[in-house]
Amino acid sequence: MQIPQPYLLFLGDVTDPLSAKTAQGIHQWRPDVCVGQIRLTDETVTLGLDDLSLQEAKARGAKTLMIGTANAGGYIPASWVNTLEEALKLGFNIASGMHQRLTDFPSLKELAKKHQCQLFDVRHYDESLDVGNGIPREGKRLLAVGTDCSVGKMYTTLALEKEMNQQGIKAKFCATGQTGILITGSGISIDAVVADFISGSVERISPAFYDHEWDVIEGQGSLFNPSYAGVSLGLLHGAQADALVLCHEVGRQHIRHLPHMPIPAIHDILNANLQAAKLTNPNAQWVGICLNTSAISEQEALELCHQWSSEYRLPVTDPVRFGVSSIVDKLHLI
Amino acid sequence: MQIPQPYLLFLGDVTDPLSAKTAQGIHQWRPDVCVGQIRLTDETVTLGLDDLSLQEAKARGAKTLMIGTANAGGYIPASWVNTLEEALKLGFNIASGMHQRLTDFPSLKELAKKHQCQLFDVRHYDESLDVGNGIPREGKRLLAVGTDCSVGKMYTTLALEKEMNQQGIKAKFCATGQTGILITGSGISIDAVVADFISGSVERISPAFYDHEWDVIEGQGSLFNPSYAGVSLGLLHGAQADALVLCHEVGRQHIRHLPHMPIPAIHDILNANLQAAKLTNPNAQWVGICLNTSAISEQEALELCHQWSSEYRLPVTDPVRFGVSSIVDKLHLI
Structure with a gap:
């Protein structure tokens, strides 16, 4: 398509x-x-x-x-x-x-x-799919994962695609939701496929490739969102990511629409996602954190990024305010 | 239905x-x-x-x-x-x-x-569903989870339902796959719903109840099966299980149909499932392990159950050979 x-x-x-x-x-x-x-x-x-x-x-x-x-x-x-x-x-x-x-x-x-x-x-997908098989496939892949829905995963991956290409790393954005599909002209709304085919649909979106260096895969949901976590886990398994970027909205107190569900500790989120990713790619690693800092001042945002960066030993940025070059710098080494 | x-x-x-x-x-x-x-x-x-x-x-x-x-x-x-x-x-x-x-x-x-x-x-589900919300609901729930597909989860939950009722604990089997639905006459094939609604479909299958003591929910797939893990995670979140039973087939070397995917260590499987279950029920606990021991002799099976029982500090049984009363004994205390 x-x-x-x-x-x-x-x-x-x-x-x-x-x-x-x-x-x-x-x-x-x-x-x-x-x-x-x-x-x-x-x-x-x-x-x-x-x-x-x-x-x-x-x-x-x-x-x-x-x-x-x-x-x-x-x-x-x-x-x-x-x-x-x-x-x-x-x-x-x-x-x-x-x-x-x-x-x-x-x-x-x-x-x-x-x-x-x-x-x-594009919100619907009527073609037949295969179930995922987890067999390693050619090409390097980056996946954005989130602490919740609507925290900037699509923006982050589109910004990464652009910055990578500007730095000479041939990258291709892979859409997994309807807005991303309309932007890029192709992809599958993975939350709309039959549950058995979540990881299989990601294997379809990002098959083996030889003509560029990285697929940059849009994330969906969160492992800790009890409404949609199944989609997020299938996405992690299907993506076989070499590189993971965590997206988070500063100030969000609880899972969207669910005031009884707090956002877990960042360390727990990092551990759980990496563990799940390693099932299909034992070399998966974190390469950065992208914060949506629109709720705080630019100076506060800068300080928060520095603080998180030393705490989690990763590049931490707000893609809108500070760009994503610090993360792309790390990708040259993978 | x-x-x-x-x-x-x-x-x-x-x-x-x-x-x-x-x-x-x-x-x-x-x-x-x-x-x-x-x-x-x-x-x-x-x-x-x-x-x-x-x-x-x-x-x-x-x-x-x-x-x-x-x-x-x-x-x-x-x-x-x-x-x-x-x-x-x-x-x-x-x-x-x-x-x-x-x-x-x-x-x-x-x-x-x-x-x-x-x-x-019954393999298809055409009625409209809501997304899951993770809000605690009345009634106690047991969920079978597996080290893989086709390891005895349906048999285990049906055997538990029968034994619980025989021991005076009012229990109701909740089907999540087509065979279970045909046996019990109701349920939803959760691997056939749209991906966004996995946990929501489980909340529908096992809503708040007051007329019996336990819902015994049939499991599907495995968190470590890269084809279907999304279904298994949504099931864990939707079930809000108070009690988990692990099902495993003795002798299975790798994930079914995927020779490149070994079955992970049992400790890792226990930890990952409990962690996921606790997102929607902080009191979730393991209450037993059910082994399909058809590949070994009855004497070997008995020894293996004893060995696992002391290693994992849980009742361990083969439901076909030895029944599930040892697990039901534990449920009286929850």
């Missing part, structure tokens, strides 16, 4: 910038594949890209209309359907990370068939 | 006793719900139950035709369909643990609708 590029970013009629995080992510990490944006109202959030009609975007070479917004229910509003239908008539593919499927709309399904376009519902 | 009882056990035309393990399991553990068996040929394996026609079984009160066989592809042979259709016409429900769905046959779907019968494809 590879979503044809470049994209026209569809922002619908959302007015809350947080709801356009997917589009912002694509624009931030893959600016070269964005030919412009399309907004249904003047109040709709803007990414600062050129506002294009479907026809203009087509003329500029756009191949896929990318739904770059999210809403609470994950549904596709009726007010969007007309634009989506017009896009298919012009030959656009459409990609979506919404829970509701594009293919659930008979008109979109028919038009896609008629105009030979593809509909990508 | 509750499969209506009693059952007529359908053995099709299988001649290999191993292929009729599901039917044997139902007959062994729930003899009171089996009114008889139906075989398509004289060569078909027998359970020693009365051979009944559909009409005779109906007259004896059978409510569900239970497909009690398995084959490599998990498909329903064309040669069975006529009998299944006749059963629906007589008002039987049909239950199957095959991979291929009964509902994939239009004729079965139509007849079921027409005659108001239910088709149970």
Whole structure:
């Protein structure tokens, strides 16, 4: 599965910038594949890209209309359907990370068939998978793991991919969630596969490779989040990581949405993840910690990174504030 | 979901006793719900139950035709369909643990609708689930965990349920795999749910209860099987077990189907499972080890159980050879 590029970013009629995080992510990490944006109202959030009609975007070479917004229910509003239908008539593919499927709309399904376009519902994965086998495969792999959900794992891995390539280490980001898939154009939402195939789906996302040096695999969840830990363990086993990076949000007191579940001690989290990773790669090692320090001042963040760095004997940084070069420096030695 | 009882056990035309393990399991553990068996040929394996026609079984009160066989592809042979259709016409429900769905046959779907019968494809779970939340819930729970797949977890938990009830501890077996579901008539195949819902499905299978003392939850896979460990971890978190029983097959050298993956040291397996279980139940404890000793003599098995018992300071038994009363004795104290 590879979503044809470049994209026209569809922002619908959302007015809350947080709801356009997917589009912002694509624009931030893959600016070269964005030919412009399309907004249904003047109040709709803007990414600062050129506002294009479907026809203009087509003329500029756009191949896929990318739904770059999210809403609470994950549904596709009726007010969007007309634009989506017009896009298919012009030959656009459409990609979506919404829970509701594009293919659930008979008109979109028919038009896609008629105009030979593809509909990508990346939150779902319908192709058949094999169970994981844990057999070592060619290539080096880095995996981000978290103290919880939503602590910056996708940002960290995309920042690492960029910094590695800038430092001359050929790296490829491997997406495991819908936003990452829309950014990179390929991947599998591993939390949406049948439970038996979690590690197998990661083996599929990052197979043996010879044409670059590192796969940088997006993490999901946490071994200590009782809702999703199974996904995180299957990901650790499937990734066969040579290098692990821990992601943590400073100030988070408990597992997201679960006030009765405290975040465990960092030492325990480091030990448990390394132990699990070693099942399929005995050489797995920690190479750094990435903190989301948005809750504290830059000076406090700098001090915290120094303090953690001496405590855990690892490079510790905030990727947004301080970049990830200190971690990439370590990768040259692996 | 509750499969209506009693059952007529359908053995099709299988001649290999191993292929009729599901039917044997139902007959062994729930003899009171089996009114008889139906075989398509004289060569078909027998359970020693009365051979009944559909009409005779109906007259004896059978409510569900239970497909009690398995084959490599998990498909329903064309040669069975006529009998299944006749059963629906007589008002039987049909239950199957095959991979291929009964509902994939239009004729079965139509007849079921027409005659108001239910088709149970227990390997699949189509109802909506919630993600797990790890909130403590009423009732005591025992979970079997394994050093690998297929080491006797279902047998162990069914044997424990029986022995507990015999010793006056009101216990209820909770099925997490298709054979267990067919035996008990309810449950969820947790390896078939979407990955995000593993622990949530276990919270559904064993909700808060007040009408008995223990839920005895069937285990799946192993934390150290790189194909399926995600399922096992979600099961540990969802089960909130007060008591854990480890199951192991004596003589197994490596993880099933994966000769490059050795079985880890028992101490490591005990530690890793207990640590994971404590995330959602800090009082989790080991209460015993069940060995499948079929590869060695009874005398050797007895000696091995004594040896392990003093090494791990737990009751150690082979449920088939020596029963599980030594483990149940410990449960009186929890």
